Amino acid sequence: MTGERCARGMNFADVFDYWTRDLPTADAEQVEQHLFECSECARYLEEIVAIGRAIGTGMRGAQFQSIVTESVLNSLSRDGLRIRTYTPDPGKTIPCAVWADDDLIVTRLRADFTGFEQVELLLARNDGVELSRIKDIPVGAATREIVDAVPAARLRALPACQLRLVLSGVREGKSQVIAEYGLEHAGNVVRS
Amino acid sequence: MRSSQPWQEVADAMLAETIASAPAGTATDAEAELYRRFAPRVRLFGLKHLREEAAAQDLVHQVFIVTLERLRAGEVRNAEAIGSFILGTSRTMASAQRRVGNRREALLDRFEDANAMAAPLDAATLDLPRVARCLDTLPLRDRTILILTFYAEKPAPDIAAEVQLAPGAVRVARSRALARMRECLSGGSDRTRPTPA
Numbered sequence: 001m002t003g004e005r006c007a008r009g010m011n012f013a014d015v016f017d018y019w020t021r022d023l024p025t026a027d028a029e030q031v032e033q034h035l036f037e038c039s040e041c042a043r044y045l046e047e048i049v050a051i052g053r054a055i056g057t058g059m060r061g062a063q064f065q066s067i068v069t070e071s072v073l074n075s076l077s078r079d080g081l082r083i084r085t086y087t088p089d090p091g092k093t094i095p096c097a098v099w100a101d102d103d104l105i106v107t108r109l110r111a112d113f114t115g116f117e118q119v120e121l122l123l124a125r126n127d128g129v130e131l132s133r134i135k136d137i138p139v140g141a142a143t144r145e146i147v148d149a150v151p152a153a154r155l156r157a158l159p160a161c162q163l164r165l166v167l168s169g170v171r172e173g174k175s176q177v178i179a180e181y182g183l184e185h186a187g188n189v190v191r192s
Numbered sequence: 193m194r195s196s197q198p199w200q201e202v203a204d205a206m207l208a209e210t211i212a213s214a215p216a217g218t219a220t221d222a223e224a225e226l227y228r229r230f231a232p233r234v235r236l237f238g239l240k241h242l243r244e245e246a247a248a249q250d251l252v253h254q255v256f257i258v259t260l261e262r263l264r265a266g267e268v269r270n271a272e273a274i275g276s277f278i279l280g281t282s283r284t285m286a287s288a289q290r291r292v293g294n295r296r297e298a299l300l301d302r303f304e305d306a307n308a309m310a311a312p313l314d315a316a317t318l319d320l321p322r323v324a325r326c327l328d329t330l331p332l333r334d335r336t337i338l339i340l341t342f343y344a345e346k347p348a349p350d351i352a353a354e355v356q357l358a359p360g361a362v363r364v365a366r367s368r369a370l371a372r373m374r375e376c377l378s379g380g381s382d383r384t385r386p387t388p389a
Contacts (some may be wrong), residue, residue, distance in 0.1 A: 001345070013367045019240065020341055022363065035233055037204075042233045049236060051373050052342035054318040058345040064324050066339065067314035067332055069354050075344045117221045140356040190332045
């Protein structure tokens with residue numbers, strides 16, 4: 001399967017839309033009928049489902065780092081993940097730590113994104129070692145903060161150290177820092 | 193009748209005819225091939241409509257019991273349409289399962305078990321660290337769209353509202369992201385970004 005359609009002419013995007021319930025009922029029934037006649041599309045759908053389930057499993061297992069939306073955060077809470085949230089103010093440093101039972105560490109970064117594009121988030125130690133960089137964070141007119149979710153297991157491996165979060169972007173053709181935040185990371189904390 | 197072709201190359205209709213024309217239960221190879229081809233499709237149908245792996249697996253068993261019984265009894269009139277027959281059987285059986293499921297949910301609502309365990313996570317068939325690396329190679333908006341699609345199970349219009357795109361653009365981005373994931377998982381590069389801490 002290499003093109004956009006199967007050998008019998010079905011558009012693979014329609015198979016995807018069938019799975020995500022984005023097709024009107026009549027069209028969905030047509031795709032469903034086709035799936036029972038076309039092994040190529042059936043295999044394609046199997047792949048979609050396998051990838052989808054892996055993404056779902058990875059999210060529920062707090063295995064992915066990503067900028068997330070509020071609705072994803074709500075779903076993670078409903079799924080029982082233990083989420084620790086930090087909300088540093090721009091230009092300030094706050095203490096933070098990862099506790100033994102944390103699943104996900106969420107950092108809410110508020111800033112004025114007006115006019116910015118190509119926004120990126122750098123996480124680095126104060127000694128300059130870069131830990132992660134997320135590029136092309138979509139921001140719109142309504143964006144007031146971005147929500148970065150990091151698996152606690154990843155941060156647990158960090159020793160106590162000073163961390164910097166730097167949001168930067170391009171405005172009027174110039175690359176510039178939007179805001180910078182400090183985290184005084186106390187390392188992995190175990191309740192006694 | 194079947195030539196000397198391997199079963200894997202025989203058309204669906206020929207498989208159905210072979211099962212129908214053989215004494216009941218003797219066309220085991222043809223039955224196994226029919227199962228190999230259609231069981232995954234019935235399972236996917238079950239997952240879509242019944243939303244649970246266990247229910248989908250039950251559906252596969254029920255549909256194949258009926259399909260093989262009807263074929264052996266010569267009650268499938270049009271072997272060419274064996275796919276449609278299996279789909280029709282799946283629809284009927286899934287509808288019956290949903291009714292049972294609804295009754296079960298109503299009973300659970302009335303007599304909720306306070307000690308009920310959360311459903312276990314699906315056994316991942318894909319290597320999760322590799323999925324994570326492949327997901328990391330996607331542009332952030334595409335990654336978010338896949339997460340909203342598969343984890344939050346949101347339809348395109350809802351995703352569009354969240355990521356400030358048109359629904360059509362979401363569907364395009366979603367297909368593109370899936371294609372990149374498939375390419376990455378099948379051996380393409382998943383090392384284009386530094387591994388986060």
